[in-house]
Amino acid sequence: MFKLYNTKTKKKEIFKTKNKILKIYSCGPTVYNYAHIGNFSTYISVDFLRRYLIYLGYKLEQVMNITDVGHLKVSSDNDYDLDSKGDKIEIQAKKESVDPYKIVKKYTDAFLSDMKSLHISKPEYLVKASSNIEEMQTIILELLKSGYAYISKNENIYFDVSKFKDYGKLSGKNLDDLIAGAGGRINVSNLKDEKKNIFDFSLWITDENHIMKWPFKEAIKSGKSGYPGWHIECTAMSMKYLTKALNGKKLAKEKFYTIDIHTGGEDNIFPHHEDEIAQTEACTGKEFSNFWFHRSHILVNEEKMSKSKGNFYTMSDLKEKGFSPLDYRFLVLSAHYKSNLNFTLKSLKQIRETRLKIEKCYKNILEIKENNNFKKLNIKKYKSDFNKALEDDLNTPLALSIFLELVKNINKLNFEIYNKDEIIKFFSDFDSIFKIIEYNNEKEIPKKILDLANKRLILKNERNYQEADILRNEIDKLGYEIFDKKNGFELKKKEKIEV
Ligand SMILES: [Zn+2]
Incomplete structure (x- = not known):
């Protein structure tokens, strides 16, 4: 109830x-x-x-x-x-x-x-x-x-x-x-x-x-x-x-x-x-x-936010510092709504790391190819504890700690789990409320970077590794990292958040 x-x-x-x-x-x-x-x-x-x-x-x-x-x-x-x-x-x-x-x-x-x-x-x-x-x-x-x-x-x-x-x-x-x-x-x-x-x-x-x-x-x-x-x-x-x-x-x-x-x-x-x-x-x-x-209102560096104190932020200020708006969403939800959340750039950076951990875990699960030697991860208890936490006046910090425990155990098993579908369902339930996972990073990747990466893939397939490396450096200079995958590549914006 x-x-x-x-x-x-x-x-x-x-x-x-x-x-x-x-x-x-x-x-x-x-x-x-x-x-x-x-x-x-x-x-x-x-x-x-x-x-x-x-x-x-x-x-x-x-x-x-x-x-x-x-x-x-x-x-x-x-x-x-x-x-x-x-x-x-x-x-x-x-x-x-x-x-x-x-x-x-x-x-x-x-x-x-x-x-x-x-x-x-x-x-x-x-x-x-x-x-x-x-x-x-x-x-x-x-x-x-x-x-x-x-x-x-x-x-x-x-x-x-x-x-x-x-x-x-x-x-x-x-x-x-x-x-x-x-x-x-x-x-x-x-x-x-x-x-x-x-x-x-x-x-x-x-x-x-x-x-x-x-x-x-x-x-x-x-x-x-x-x-x-x-x-x-x-x-x-x-x-x-x-x-x-x-x-x-x-x-x-x-x-x-x-x-x-x-x-x-x-x-x-x-x-x-x-x-x-x-x-x-x-x-x-x-x-x-x-x-x-x-x-309840939030504090910034333990103080009430005001323009004169220099602790006043808009969403574009956070984006300029390299954060995703979803990092902020997650920070807000990591504390109970009736508490005075204290915002600092350091806490935003920490929560971003946790958020990316969840995102990565989810993307890895999607790629699991199940195998009979894999173990089953019993998620019933996680699910019911998660639901109970939210039923109690939206206790998001508790619900989140339960979910993170699950993420930890999935990582511990090295993704060798065979009830993948059940876990995916729980992730999507979790994210239908928290909404902190960015599903399609590609959309955010500028066309120029994508073009370079595609060119590099062709060169690699032609075994022209020298030229391919030149393109990798070019991509790197533009602030992106490229990872080789079985059927292609993955691009990631390099983290350059300093707080
Ligand atoms: Zn009104």
């Missing part, structure tokens, strides 16, 4: 569902810059959960949002200080002196390509906030109608947190404590005429000068345009794509049902997920999600 830690109840619970198809909502990126390895650690852990559920036999549907508007610079602190507000995309567009839609395109493309190289599955619905403005407005109108939201003097629309009595239930924060805690940091005079409570968060920001803006005539009497807040997009998209309770101006609250899992990084718990819960549950009267899955 699969047990999963639930942030909502703060304990491991048996995973169950009433839905034939699991419904999963995953908070996605704000595409205003390159995502860093900390962001990707969350998407990798969520992808592992997704792949594991499929391994268990579930069918599922997952939505991920692409935030291309409305993520206020200070929204992680509940945008209480209106003087410093600003939409992250718009700020970046000004910095790069380009149209915000170009910023969105550039960083969405970069995100998708990193995702692919990390073997992160594409969700069934990958949707842009800007394509769902009408749906967000529909919910906002409903919240205004039911008194959960109000329009300020400056024609901004806020959610009134004091009206939602469960506010704080996910994070365990209590509104009175929050207000007391924020006391020193907030310039209350800014808020007096604008908001009812300092933790009221924006649903809609009226701003005629914003580059990405939409009219909202049903609510904004002056007719001025504006843009939505960040939190409302996740509410709208989960209702629209997962439960089909919302489409354009049509809201069918009775159709809404509780989704199975909502995912994100732990820094999303407050305020983002707390605010999503408030809006969704105030609107539908039903519980938003059964499970809340959060990945």
Whole structure:
């Protein structure tokens, strides 16, 4: 039985569902810059959960949002200080002196390509906030109608947190404590005429000068345009794509049902997920999600990652240093998702070696020609221990140590095993979830190197060894090693990782 830690109840619970198809909502990126390895650690852990559920036999549907508007610079602190507000995309567009839609395109493309190289599955619905403005407005109108939201003097629309009595239930924060805690940091005079409570968060920001803006005539009497807040997009998209309770101006609250899992990084718990819960549950009267899955943040050299500390990495930084994105994926999965993984280049190098060991073992097994003198390797116990480890809240470090023990024993037997098919099946099960094996290295080998290697093969077959050696040196100089095989050759990029 699969047990999963639930942030909502703060304990491991048996995973169950009433839905034939699991419904999963995953908070996605704000595409205003390159995502860093900390962001990707969350998407990798969520992808592992997704792949594991499929391994268990579930069918599922997952939505991920692409935030291309409305993520206020200070929204992680509940945008209480209106003087410093600003939409992250718009700020970046000004910095790069380009149209915000170009910023969105550039960083969405970069995100998708990193995702692919990390073997992160594409969700069934990958949707842009800007394509769902009408749906967000529909919910906002409903919240205004039911008194959960109000329009300020400056024609901004806020959610009134004091009206939602469960506010704080996910994070365990209590509104009175929050207000007391924020006391020193907030310039209350800014808020007096604008908001009812300092933790009221924006649903809609009226701003005629914003580059990405939409009219909202049903609510904004002056007719001025504006843009939505960040939190409302996740509410709208989960209702629209997962439960089909919302489409354009049509809201069918009775159709809404509780989704199975909502995912994100732990820094999303407050305020983002707390605010999503408030809006969704105030609107539908039903519980938003059964499970809340959060990945703990990673540290880099024992410190929080930041540009100023010089410990900030993107996927291309790692690739430039000679690593495969799969090395990073494997590093993330080698620790439990609820632990604060400490990233160092040294640990990445070590895990790369382990990963290549698994890859090599697998490729060697594929080439085994079975023989009656070979031994049978009993893998039942490995399999059941591996499954048990994952059933226990995705205990990846334990599952991995079991799998590595198997790899060690296969190597010890010098690949003289005759239940090859059974072992291949286990490897492919393992890799359907971990996804760390690169199957086709040839694809990555530049055509120039392949041409040289093929020419060398012809020369060798003609017994022209002198010329063949010249080509081997040429290949070597270009950073590749060539190994002779029975029917040809194998090419490998030379390791030149220095950390
Ligand atoms: Zn979200």
